[in-house]
Amino acid sequence: MPLAAMRVGYGSGEGAAGADGVSANLDESWLTGDPPWLGLFGRWLREGVAAAIPEPNAMVIATVDAQGCPSTRTVLCKSVDANGLVFFTGHDSDKGRDLSANPCASVTFPWIALERQVHFRGLVERVSREVTQEYWASRPRGSQLGSAGSFQSQPIGSRDELEDQARRIAAQFGGVDGTEAVPVPDRWGGYLLRPRRVEFWQGRADRLHNRVRLTLDDGGWHTVRLQP
Numbered sequence: 001m002p003l004a005a006m007r008v009g010y011g012s013g014e015g016a017a018g019a020d021g022v023s024a025n026l027d028e029s030w031l032t033g034d035p036p037w038l039g040l041f042g043r044w045l046r047e048g049v050a051a052a053i054p055e056p057n058a059m060v061i062a063t064v065d066a067q068g069c070p071s072t073r074t075v076l077c078k079s080v081d082a083n084g085l086v087f088f089t090g091h092d093s094d095k096g097r098d099l100s101a102n103p104c105a106s107v108t109f110p111w112i113a114l115e116r117q118v119h120f121r122g123l124v125e126r127v128s129r130e131v132t133q134e135y136w137a138s139r140p141r142g143s144q145l146g147s148a149g150s151f152q153s154q155p156i157g158s159r160d161e162l163e164d165q166a167r168r169i170a171a172q173f174g175g176v177d178g179t180e181a182v183p184v185p186d187r188w189g190g191y192l193l194r195p196r197r198v199e200f201w202q203g204r205a206d207r208l209h210n211r212v213r214l215t216l217d218d219g220g221w222h223t224v225r226l227q228p
């Protein structure tokens with residue numbers, strides 16, 4: 001089928017895998033909690049988990065380099081609370097360098113199977129070393145060794161070289177089957193995105209979608225409905 005002819009209609013509820021509130025129109029009254037995005041975001045995330053969509057906590061994050069050029073890639077959101085969204089990555093990666101130059105990011109949860117997306121934008125800061133260490137300790141040993149064995153976003157000559165490097169580094173900590181703790185590399189850690197703008201999007205028929213945006217200013221959170 002030609003790309004130009006590929007399209008899916010929204011708003012029938014059929015693609016929504018049984019999630020609540022899919023046939024009803026997204027309404028400002030759904031915004032509950034403090035901050036007011038928290039309740040609905042938590043509900044939609046739980047519905048994504050219940051609907052078994054792949055990696056419901058995956059979010060596409062855009063960062064901007066010192067020259068003002070944006071880049072996007074996917075990361076996993078590892079916690080969310082009233083302060084914002086936490087993810088973990090390499091400080092020397094492209095995104096880590098972007099965030100050092102320009103500590104602002106935008107993320108999208110593309111829950112297409114549920115006919116929904118949520119965008120966040122805000123300032124990003126590093127979490128404390130204690131928070132990073134606690135999360136690192138919860139990761140499988142293989143993932144710890146994978147992160148320790150990779151200098152994220154640096155070039156490497158071949159797959160074999162990457163595997164040799166990872167094996168060498170794993171051997172320093174007793175190897176894949178060892179029991180010696182793998183320390184968190186200094187170059188790896190968590191970031192907190194503190195939202196100042198959040199948009200909930202719900203697909204509707206004939207591209208007449210629902211969009212509700214919340215914005216934080218000195219007076220608190222303000223809600224506005226946007227045209228699709």
Ligand SMILES: Cc1cc2nc3c(=O)[nH]c(=O)nc-3n(C[C@H](O)[C@H](O)[C@H](O)COP(=O)(O)O)c2cc1C
Pocket residue numbers: 055058071072073074075076077087088089090093094095096152153
């Ligand atoms: C579903 C999914 C989840 C990912 N989660 C993470 C993550 O939590 N942290 C991370 O550093 N990279 C993650 N990655 C890899 C990134 O998308 C990316 O390739 C990597 O972070 C390097 O990005 P950069 O060079 O733009 O900094 C994930 C990739 C996918 C497809």
